[in-house]
Amino acid sequence: MTTTARQSREWTGPALLSYGFRPFFLFAGIWAAFAMGVWIVLLTGRDPLPVAFTPTDWHVHAFVFGYLSAVIAGFLLTAVPNWTGRLPVVGWPLAGLLGLWLLGRLAVLIGGGWPAWVVAALDLGLSVALIAFLAREIFSGRNWRNLPVLGLMALFAVANGLFHMEAQQGPAQDGYGLRLGLAAVLMLIALIGGRIVPSFTRNWLAKRNASRLPVAFNRADGAVLALTGVALLAFVIAPYGAVTAILCLGGGLANLWRVARWQGWQTRSEPLVWVLHAAYVMLALGFVVVGASALDLMPQSGARHVWMAGAIGLMTLAVMTRASLGHAGLPLTASRPVAALYLALIGATAARLLAGLALGQVWLLHLSASLWILAFGGFALIYWPILTRPKRTAKPASRAQPA
Template sequence: MTTTMSRSRAWEGPAVLSYGFRPFFLLGAIWAAAAMGLWLAHLAGWIGLEGPFAPTDWHAHALLFGYASAAIVGFALTAVPNWTGRLPIVGWPLAGLAALWLAGRAATTLPLGLSPWAVLALDLALPVALLAALAREIAAGRNWRNLPVVGLIGLVALGQGLFHLEAQAGGAAQGAGLRLGLAGTVMLIALIGGRIVPSFTRNWLAARQSPRLPAPPDRLDAAALALTALALGFFVALPQHPATALAALAAGAANVGRLARWQGWRARAEPLVWVLHAGFAFVGLGFLGVAAAAAGWMPDAGARHLWLAGAVGLMTLAVMTRASLGHTGRPLTAGRGVTALYLALIAAALARPAQALWPQAPGLLDLAATGWILAFGGFALLYWVPLTRPRQGVKAASGRG
């Protein structure tokens, strides 16, 4: 059988089209930095955001359904061939998927005079194409274990469509569509992160003969995932209900408990490993923020940014930096530049909720936006060569996951 890597190597066109993570991680990072820059320019009064969405709606859509969707697509197009043993999408079909993503960004950002339904169709073209491709591959490979991943991506797409309908009336940034898209993304992180964080940590620690390794998946993990799904359901349907506060509190404690069993502090010497734990920590922190918001102790925006900037932003950055090194034949270790990206994003993920709690405190919003731009703009700069050049013939460092 032709392997995933041999199919990638058989492509003789631009290297950026030789694997799914390459164009989507690069485009997603550039968009994340550019979209935040546009938002800052709008807040300063330098530009108007006159596309099909109200400015606040556009900002929320650009980061969740714009940036995060690129990270999800890049991950899925890379992981699913490894899960199923089937051939990856490379070359011009991959370029076509990237073009669909770009069309969605243009349609939702620029004043093109399109009808709301045309904007919706262009924005959903990529999620629909991705879902069809993933469902086909998983069914053909009989990899039923990962079918929930397809279902969760479908929930995110459903939230994206609902967001468009709510945006026509204004206020979609506070609507159920955004909550559904965010909930689906957080559940993806809880599910997939629950596999890769302990796995990569185990590999790193085992290579260094650590006396303690992460706990293997068991019923506690299954119970935590069930609590996570329940709390997210309450968050989507009843964000201000007391039951949501209780469910989110339980889910937050459960996910913090999962994280504590994975021995992350033992891998503190390698940023590529500890950043995975830091990203997953924001899943639990986000639930605690949702509980506080439902109880009236914290603004909704602050609680959601613990997930948006922390869980979604940091976990996707962690995966993008790691995968981009491993799949291009480079050593799996983070230098000072990559570590600085992580620290900048952690600062942003903490500063934005703090700004919601203390809106009069100077500099917090600027710190959050600057940290975000530095993290993703820096990724695009540092990883431009790995993502656009052919794979190196260098084996990854010991402890590769």
Template sequence: MTSARPVPAEHGLPPKNRTADRRRAWTGPALLGAGFRPFFLGAAVWSALAMALWIPALTGAIGIPTRLAPVDWHVHAMLYGYVPAVLAGFLLTAIPNWTGRLPVVGWPLAALVVVWLAGRLAVAGSALVPSPLAAAIDLAFLPLLALVAAREIVAGRNWRNLPVLAAVLLVAAGNLAFHLEAPSGAAAQGYGARLGLATIVFLVLLIGGRIVPSFTRNWLAQRGPGRLPAPLGRFDALALAAGGVALVGWIIAPDSPAAGVACLAAAALHLIRLWRWVGWRTTSEPLVTILHLAYLFAPTGFLLAGFAALGAGVPTSAAVHAWTAGLIGTMTLAVMTRATLGHTGRKLTAGRATTAIYAAILAAATFRVAAAFTPQHAALLTASALLWIAAFAGFSLAFSKPLTRDRLP
């Protein structure tokens, strides 16, 4: 996370103390004492539940009362259901640190959670209500989150993080486009899905480029001399620019040679970027290593997308799932586990349960990418889905106590 611009203290208290006081002043359920608590837990439960529903829905064993085609519902449930909840938990926790302003806690936080939950129910049950109403309920959350974030960023004069706000609005635009394309029955392959996915991938490149080397440097610095991650500089700006160009090209024309070349260039640059962060020195602490393994799926996705666009026999779904199941799934779990431990007063180290969660999500992502290359892929798809459920259900169980109880002294 970025360092905040100094802001004036109010009532004689420095910003960090004011933030802590605001959280301590909340005497209701601990679950509503910080943004990461309800949204990380809700995101994990939803992710496991949505995948558990998707398996029998895919085989026709059950029917989900939604107007979306089955594949469209699956994509929307993850891309515009799970990810916005994680994004909300991250932003509502990070923004007070960026700006020094008071966090959103208590009943205003509960209202945001209710809006997000209403969207999940509206889309899943959209066949039972007018389609415009279901879409409107679902579309309300991201603009509301952007409004809350904008108020805090602008009031705190934290202009450096305005790109994060722009990303939230782009994801909201992608969700709108997805709903507009849904009547065709192929929204999962449309502009709305690609816009949302590409924006989230770029957001991971942007924020991951800050936190992965920062957390790695902090951990390595406590363990004596040795090589440290390269500081942020021009190379990172070049890699981000190349990634942005490649993603824009992929949104517009994913099968074009130009997009393919741009994706291959981005893959090379982001692989070098990751190497500069010396992740191989962190293998004794899974809480740090997982950040590097998650980021590895970014150049992998670019590489697969590039070969797919150039007609090299690589299916586009391999690139998509390298980014979705691999980069997004693994990175969000890595951030959720680390943030939960840190913000609830736990030791920043991965125990057995956390390590098992990481193993499950890495295996789920690997199997899902591999399934794209295998004609008889039912077993791989099933294994990937079950491992995905295990990872997110495991997070829900292992972290429910710290998320729903007061911070340790």
């Protein structure tokens, strides 16, 4: 019987195509740094490329739908075979999926003079392929537990389509498409992050014989997820309403309570673990500041960046760094340079939030952008050899050692 591991080992081509996380995580990091560089140029008033949207819309889309689609693809193509026990996508089919993502990025980057439907179709190609892959795996493997993931992926694709439609009629940076896309991804973090953060923390603490372990998922977690979903729905429908503000503030406090039960403070000596907790805290704080912005207590843009750069950016960077090490057969521990990447991204989030509060302090925007480029450009550089070389296999035990 062919297993997931054997399927990957039997691929004799480039190691980059031996597992879904390898090409998509690498290109996600490269794109995140490159797109921020393009945004800095666009902010100066220069227009070196015929981007398909207005500069601000392009910036928002490049991160929420461009970067995230690559990370989600890498995660699902790696995790789903483990969930279902079915074979992974490797080799040239994997290269084809990467090609769909690259076509989408190219279309949005230089498709300013192209028909809008062509740009949208090319950009949505990967999402449609991923939904088909996920649906096939879930139904064939009868893995009904992950049907919500399929539903959220479908919402993410619909949100991208809405963004394209709204961008043709006017600014889409605060439209339904963006808000729906954000809501779908944030709900994925609450759902999947709520599984992996306490699970990885429990494993790490158990190896160290800790007396207190993360609380297992229970009805209280289900209630927090329900409140999170309702708050996000309100954000999509009426982002500036008083009811939305109350729900978001409640959702933020509820998620802070939830993450506090996972014993994150005990993991402060291992960045690869505490960064997961920090990212989930950013999710909770994002609800709080977005709720405050709905009450006109702070600017909406700076508040949303706590979600976009903090919760989404930090959680995806945390997952990419951890999953890449684990699947490459390397020790699950973060080096000092990798820990510095986490701190750079936290700094980028803080600087962007302060830039929204201290209007006119442009240097804060430049600081935030520079720290972002450092975080993701650094990830691409540090992880390039990990993602492009074959998996390290354990050396066989010597004969003098017991079996």
